[in-house]
Amino acid sequence: MTKKIKLSELGSLLGGDIEALEGVKIEGDVEIDLGQMGMNPQMAYALGHETAQMALHLMNISRILGYPIDQVLGGQQVAAPKKLSKLIESKFSVGKIEEWKTPIQEVVLGATSSDGGSRKSTITLGGEKSLPYYFDSPMPHRNHITMDVFDMPINMAKAVKSNYEDVINSPAEWAKKVVRDFGADMVTIHLISTDPNIKDTSPAQAAKTVEEVLQAVDVPIVIGGSGNPEKDPAVLEKAAEAAEGERCLLASASLNLDYARIAEAAKKYNHVVLSWTQLEINAQKELNRKLMKQCGVARENILMDPTTAALGYGLDYAYTNMERIRLAGLSGDTELNFPMSSGTTNAWGAREAWMTASPLKEDSDWGPREYRGPIWEIITGLTLSLAGNDLFMMMHPTAVQVLKEITQTLYGLKETEPLNIDNWITAVV
Amino acid sequence: MKVNSPLQVYKYLPQTNCAECGEATCMAFASHLIDRSKKVEDCPPILKEGFKKKYMELVTLLAPEIREITIGTGEHAKRIGGDDILYRHQLTFFDPTALAYDVWDTMPENELVERVNKIQNFRKFYVGKFLKVDIVAIRCVSGDALKFAAAVRKVSDITKLPLVLCSLDPAVLKAGLEVVKDKNPLIYAANENNWSEVSELALNYKVPVVLFSPDLDKLKSLALSFGEMGIKDIVLDPGTYPQGKQLKETFERFIKIRRSGIKEGQKDIAYPIMAVPLNAWLVYKDTVTASYWETVLASIFTVRYGDIMILHSLEPYAMLPEVHIRDTIYTDPRTPVKVAPGVNEVGTPTKDSPVIVTTNFALTYYTVESDLSSNKINCYLAAVDTDGIGVEAAVAGGQLTAAKIKDTFQKANFEFKDKTSHSTIILPGLAARLQGDVEDVTGLRVMIGPPDSGRIPGWMEKNWPPKPK
Numbered sequence: 001m002t003k004k005i006k007l008s009e010l011g012s013l014l015g016g017d018i019e020a021l022e023g024v025k026i027e028g029d030v031e032i033d034l035g036q037m038g039m040n041p042q043m044a045y046a047l048g049h050e051t052a053q054m055a056l057h058l059m060n061i062s063r064i065l066g067y068p069i070d071q072v073l074g075g076q077q078v079a080a081p082k083k084l085s086k087l088i089e090s091k092f093s094v095g096k097i098e099e100w101k102t103p104i105q106e107v108v109l110g111a112t113s114s115d116g117g118s119r120k121s122t123i124t125l126g127g128e129k130s131l132p133y134y135f136d137s138p139m140p141h142r143n144h145i146t147m148d149v150f151d152m153p154i155n156m157a158k159a160v161k162s163n164y165e166d167v168i169n170s171p172a173e174w175a176k177k178v179v180r181d182f183g184a185d186m187v188t189i190h191l192i193s194t195d196p197n198i199k200d201t202s203p204a205q206a207a208k209t210v211e212e213v214l215q216a217v218d219v220p221i222v223i224g225g226s227g228n229p230e231k232d233p234a235v236l237e238k239a240a241e242a243a244e245g246e247r248c249l250l251a252s253a254s255l256n257l258d259y260a261r262i263a264e265a266a267k268k269y270n271h272v273v274l275s276w277t278q279l280e281i282n283a284q285k286e287l288n289r290k291l292m293k294q295c296g297v298a299r300e301n302i303l304m305d306p307t308t309a310a311l312g313y314g315l316d317y318a319y320t321n322m323e324r325i326r327l328a329g330l331s332g333d334t335e336l337n338f339p340m341s342s343g344t345t346n347a348w349g350a351r352e353a354w355m356t357a358s359p360l361k362e363d364s365d366w367g368p369r370e371y372r373g374p375i376w377e378i379i380t381g382l383t384l385s386l387a388g389n390d391l392f393m394m395m396h397p398t399a400v401q402v403l404k405e406i407t408q409t410l411y412g413l414k415e416t417e418p419l420n421i422d423n424w425i426t427a428v429v
Numbered sequence: 430m431k432v433n434s435p436l437q438v439y440k441y442l443p444q445t446n447c448a449e450c451g452e453a454t455c456m457a458f459a460s461h462l463i464d465r466s467k468k469v470e471d472c473p474p475i476l477k478e479g480f481k482k483k484y485m486e487l488v489t490l491l492a493p494e495i496r497e498i499t500i501g502t503g504e505h506a507k508r509i510g511g512d513d514i515l516y517r518h519q520l521t522f523f524d525p526t527a528l529a530y531d532v533w534d535t536m537p538e539n540e541l542v543e544r545v546n547k548i549q550n551f552r553k554f555y556v557g558k559f560l561k562v563d564i565v566a567i568r569c570v571s572g573d574a575l576k577f578a579a580a581v582r583k584v585s586d587i588t589k590l591p592l593v594l595c596s597l598d599p600a601v602l603k604a605g606l607e608v609v610k611d612k613n614p615l616i617y618a619a620n621e622n623n624w625s626e627v628s629e630l631a632l633n634y635k636v637p638v639v640l641f642s643p644d645l646d647k648l649k650s651l652a653l654s655f656g657e658m659g660i661k662d663i664v665l666d667p668g669t670y671p672q673g674k675q676l677k678e679t680f681e682r683f684i685k686i687r688r689s690g691i692k693e694g695q696k697d698i699a700y701p702i703m704a705v706p707l708n709a710w711l712v713y714k715d716t717v718t719a720s721y722w723e724t725v726l727a728s729i730f731t732v733r734y735g736d737i738m739i740l741h742s743l744e745p746y747a748m749l750p751e752v753h754i755r756d757t758i759y760t761d762p763r764t765p766v767k768v769a770p771g772v773n774e775v776g777t778p779t780k781d782s783p784v785i786v787t788t789n790f791a792l793t794y795y796t797v798e799s800d801l802s803s804n805k806i807n808c809y810l811a812a813v814d815t816d817g818i819g820v821e822a823a824v825a826g827g828q829l830t831a832a833k834i835k836d837t838f839q840k841a842n843f844e845f846k847d848k849t850s851h852s853t854i855i856l857p858g859l860a861a862r863l864q865g866d867v868e869d870v871t872g873l874r875v876m877i878g879p880p881d882s883g884r885i886p887g888w889m890e891k892n893w894p895p896k897p898k
């Protein structure tokens with residue numbers, strides 16, 4: 001990117017009659033190499049280039065005459081050559097963000113016996129006063145992970161499925177396994193068999209499954225419908241009743257179903273509503289408003305899912321949507337300052353996560369898919385954690401483990417021996 | 430950048446609409462200055478006598494808050510920095526994070542060559558282009574200037590990618606610079622101890638230089654001092670600690686530096702930032718664990734303000750997410766990602782070739798198109814105008830309908846009777862529910878393909894040509 005300028009141009013830039021200036025005579029049209037650093041007067045002197053010396057001279061004169069010469073040359077400081085014998089002392093400082101005045105709502109999931117539930121402990125999300133892990137204000141609660149359990153065997157990527165083959169027919173055993181072996185903070189029971197196009201299981205039957213899961217584990221739980229907008233309200237109502245007082249997360253209320261029924265069930269049986277919209281900040285605002293104003297759901301009973309798209313499949317939308325929602329919330333939008341949840345499992349929809357190899361011959365080798373899947377889930381979740389996501393719905397045990405490690409590190413929970421990195425250049429790796 | 434609308438910029442232009450810049454009007458040119466697809470110098474009249482004041486003011490107004498610097502030369506040169514915002518929805522991030530992968534001077538030559546080739550040949554197709562990596566970082570592990578110079582020579586012989594020369598020993602850096610002095614490499618690094626000698630190298634060889642210190646007072650002091658010495662092509666390395674509290678502090682330093690540069694206009698420290706995810710390998714030795722953690726670090730610092738990073742793992746499961754997360758963050762949120770609607774030929778279709786329907790969402794279209802062409806499937810591919818929405822969302826949202834599909838072929842004057850022997854179209858698996866409608870509206874036979882276009886080749890084997898009715 002060598003910038004070149006002709007001396008005559010310089011003359012005209014600097015204001016006309018410079019050639020006539022006393023003692024300076026320009027002959028011919030010499031090109032001056034402004035190089036990578038713009039005009040470099042030290043070099044010029046050092047090398048003794050006549051033209052460069054002349055240019056420097058011209059510039060100095062121009063500066064005296066009041067021309068903003070440094071700006072012409074791309075903001076270069078064209079100070080007299082200077083050799084420092086010691087570093088210039090300096091103090092770094094930076095302010096905090098004044099606009100972040102509104103904290104994110106705190107929401108408690110799960111209820112212990114003293115609060116009318118049967119969970120061993122509860123989980124609190126939200127409360128942030130800044131973007132996640134920022135120094136402006138420490139994050140009050142760490143991120144949490146809830147792992148997926150299904151009420152019937154479903155299609156899963158091979159790398160995921162191999163972890164669940166032994167429990168695939170028993171939601172209770174499956175739930176136990178994710179808590180005991182994989183460190184899940186919570187369990188999500190997806191009642192997908194209730195979908196009329198799948199098994200059309202009755203709401204009563206679904207409610208029994210929820211009871212079994214509540215008995216199998218003592219962590220707070222999420223109750224998920226099948227995603228069928230006609231059936232879900234009835235299923236979630238029954239499930240909510242069966243889990244009365246447990247402060248479960250009901251997933252989900254959305255604009256394309258009868259959200260009022262789900263809100264009602266949450267109020268009646270003491271649960272939290274997941275307000276789910278599809279990658280659209282205004283739709284999220286609208287649904288939250290409706291839940292509060294029209295359905296009378298209390299602020300401390302709302303969580304949002306603004307939708308997760310996988311890395312390479314719309315994560316740019318999902319990330320920016322969440323970041324905008326969080327920034328709006330912190331800056332005073334009280335229809336958006338709720339904790340967020342992500343269906344991070346969606347990462348497995350990306351072909352990079354599950355296909356054996358690239359369908360394109362032109363691609364470099366994709367390598368073994370067992371390693372691609374979990375990292376796809378991790379990076380999808382991690383990116384959203386930086387945008388402000390609080391709760392992650394996940395599937396692969398390795399992904400859960402790594403995401404926990406990194407989010408808890410950034411949160412400040414991980415102590416390690418201090419490491420010296422000064423010599424990374426010579427490290428043998 | 431101190432301006433944000435074409436109108437503000439227009440005031441500084443000659444306003445003659447002479448079109449010498451290649452744009453019809455000064456206003457059109459102004460909007461290109463705002464979106465940075467053109468430079469002020471592309472307007473010849475403004476460089477002439479009489480406009481100098483406006484020219485100078487405009488250049489200052491348009492300069493990005495974070496200094497933009499270039500590494501390497503020619504078509505592979507990489508620009509880094511150049512940002513004006515803290516969050517991508519506010520405009521867009523410029524100059525995607527440069528990904529540098531390491532080699533070292535104690536590698537046997539055949540391994541060195543193989544590794545460099547792996548780096549420069551890496552490619553992943555995505556939305557009509559290949560995602561690639563950018564830079565080779567050469568580490569001096571031997572401590573021997575001659576050995577380092579030899580490695581630098583070997584690498585520069587076999588790749589045009591820009592280089593980072595890594596050593597804290599000025600004599601070693603000098604030996605490397607002598608070999609590639611015309612190639613504008615980045616030198617790593619000046620620190621509290623060697624800054625005086627390294628600053629001389631940066632000046633004499635006119636190359637960009639990294640300043641290293643995890644102490645922000647000292648880092649600023651280095652930047653200030655280098656600036657004072659006339660060195661402005663600076664990259665800041667505030668130290669990338671791979672774990673624990675030190676990693677948390679690393680994260681905070683990245684935020685602090687970028688916030689001071691963009692929000693507070695602290696020019697002394699408004700330079701591109703370097704991350705070194707490679708440091709994951711200082712704590713993890715097992716390849717999978719180290720590669721995973723390195724990818725995690727790379728992702729954090731792609732999202733939060735790393736402009737260039739040095740990486741080690743060449744495992745595909747590390748490189749694929751790394752290039753994708755960079756693309757995610759640097760994709761311009763202002764441009765709709767669509768292709769022109771119409772009926773396109775893939776390969777050399779004949780009357781017996783299939784006719785395939787998809788949407789004009791760029792991600793969808795290019796994925797399908799590349800799946801077909803890479804597998805040498807000759808066909809017609811119709812991009813229906815769904816306003817740039819993918820298949821599933823367009824079916825749900827009503828942009829992909831039977832009428833739209835019919836319309837696409839009509840507008841393209843695509844007569845099934847003339848062009849095909851089968852009068853059949855294939856719909857995406859995710860648009861299966863449109864089958865009946867499309868049959869009614871178009872009178873064509875409608876087949877339903879698999880949900881993922883990557884499976885079309887296998888599906889074709891079983892289902893194509895269609896059985897006669």
Ligand code: B12
Pocket residue numbers: 256278279280307308309310313314317346349785786787788790792793796797817818819820821822823824825826827828855856857858859877878879880881882883885
């Ligand atoms: C990103 C996204 C959006 C973005 C869309 C951006 C865009 N430009 O497309 C936005 C935010 C705009 C959006 C909006 C909506 N969305 Co949306 N969205 C998604 C998301 C997260 C990813 C979709 C995607 O980009 N996939 C990647 C592309 C490449 O896939 P594709 O186009 O389908 O192409 C593949 C296949 O179809 C196939 N293929 C393509 N062509 C062909 C051709 C042939 C012949 C064959 C064989 C195969 C084939 O191969 C391709 C590559 O794999 C999905 C959830 C998910 N799946 O993760 C939901 C999803 C698609 N959305 C959904 C919905 C409901 C909506 C909304 C209606 C929500 C609302 N209530 O407002 C709106 C509709 C908006 C509109 N149409 O105007 C639902 C659809 C449910 C359904 N099945 O009906 C989904 C599945 C989410 C869900 N689980 O509910 N969405």
Ligand code: SF4
Pocket residue numbers: 442443444445446447448449450451452453454455456458459471472473474475
């Ligand atoms: S070259 Fe300059 S003056 Fe001519 S149209 Fe373009 S911007 Fe306007």
